[in-house]
Amino acid sequence: MDLRSLISELDKLKLLTRVERLVDWKYEIGAITREAKSAILFTNVKDYPGCSVLTGAMSNKRLIATALGFPQTLEDNRIRAVFRERLKNPLDPIIVNDKFPLHDNILSGKAVNLYNFPVPQWSEIDGGRFIGTWHLNVTKDPLRGNRNVGVYRMQILSKTTASISVSPFSHLSQHLKMVQSQCKPLEMAVCIGVSEAVVMCGAAAFPYGTDEFAMAGALAEKPLELVKCNSIHIEVPSDSEIVLEGEIKPDCRVKDGPYLDYAGIASSNPAAYLFEVKSIMHRNNPIFRGTAVGAAGGEDHELLSFLSKFGLVDFHGSKIRQKIQNACLKNRNFKLFQMSGRLGTLFR
Numbered sequence: 001m002d003l004r005s006l007i008s009e010l011d012k013l014k015l016l017t018r019v020e021r022l023v024d025w026k027y028e029i030g031a032i033t034r035e036a037k038s039a040i041l042f043t044n045v046k047d048y049p050g051c052s053v054l055t056g057a058m059s060n061k062r063l064i065a066t067a068l069g070f071p072q073t074l075e076d077n078r079i080r081a082v083f084r085e086r087l088k089n090p091l092d093p094i095i096v097n098d099k100f101p102l103h104d105n106i107l108s109g110k111a112v113n114l115y116n117f118p119v120p121q122w123s124e125i126d127g128g129r130f131i132g133t134w135h136l137n138v139t140k141d142p143l144r145g146n147r148n149v150g151v152y153r154m155q156i157l158s159k160t161t162a163s164i165s166v167s168p169f170s171h172l173s174q175h176l177k178m179v180q181s182q183c184k185p186l187e188m189a190v191c192i193g194v195s196e197a198v199v200m201c202g203a204a205a206f207p208y209g210t211d212e213f214a215m216a217g218a219l220a221e222k223p224l225e226l227v228k229c230n231s232i233h234i235e236v237p238s239d240s241e242i243v244l245e246g247e248i249k250p251d252c253r254v255k256d257g258p259y260l261d262y263a264g265i266a267s268s269n270p271a272a273y274l275f276e277v278k279s280i281m282h283r284n285n286p287i288f289r290g291t292a293v294g295a296a297g298g299e300d301h302e303l304l305s306f307l308s309k310f311g312l313v314d315f316h317g318s319k320i321r322q323k324i325q326n327a328c329l330k331n332r333n334f335k336l337f338q339m340s341g342r343l344g345t346l347f348r
Helices: 003-012 028-036 061-067 076-086 171-181 196-203 212-220 299-308 319-330 334-346
Strands: 016-019 039-042 052-055 105-108 130-132 135-140 147-150 154-156 161-164 186-192 225-228 235-237 242-260 266-282 287-289
Touching: 003 016, 003 061, 003 287, 028 039, 028 052, 061 076, 061 196, 061 299, 076 212, 130 135, 130 161, 130 186, 135 171, 135 196, 135 235, 147 171, 147 196, 147 212, 154 242, 161 242, 171 186, 171 242, 186 235, 196 212, 196 299, 299 319, 299 334, 319 334
Parallel strands: 016 039, 052 287
Antiparallel strands: 039 052, 105 266, 130 154, 135 147, 135 186, 154 161, 161 266, 186 242, 225 235, 242 266
């Protein structure tokens, strides 16, 4: 189910709040999102006529079930059983050459401007506008060509650049180490406003080499349709609202943050990577998808809690810390989960 179909479904089920009054992208959208903990569509964003921002579409169990296309009458244990069963049958994505709404606007050169999108500054703590909070980062293994899809936070630095904060134990970090040894950049696409099930697979801790797009196909029970990017050799979901195409500079480090993170504290990364945008594709009147983290039981916690039931959460920390955090998530003890995250930052 693409993002616009999901919005229609949430409307029909009366699970979506539409905020039609003028709201400020700076702080206000984030504050409303953290307070409400529900699906919200902001249709009147200051400085961005015609653009919308969707947040909170996975803020509770019912919303997660809807995003996965499951009937509202399906009980929790049955949802988990179906989810687990579907993941056993990955379906390779297919590349299509048709034109899609994503191709309505193709920008390059001086036309590239990340500030053209209603990217919120999610809190007063944040050091800027974070364009990557609920999205996909798509790269390929430089040696084998295997695709990796993840979710790594990104802060806008200029019209054409953004930081990308990557754990040294992540799959993307492995790709970066490979290109660093070859002294060349790593191509990456950033997809915003895609199917929620695809974001779920991107956030899940599948083993290295797993094609998350194939797992998304498993959840949908049909192959995901991909289209080729214009300036890089990467394929992206055809129903994306916005796609950024560019390169990560492995030898360049920049500061990312501060950012109000999942633990409810300000975190910074002084050694984040630099992403340079070469080209942008986007739909007319694009819907920006993002989320405000930092509140116990927020949308990010709900998604992680769901994934923890299947052993698909990995914080790359010590085994003891991981066991504690996974236990907190499984039992929905989100405040203790945040506390364990705060303690983890003290003992790195």
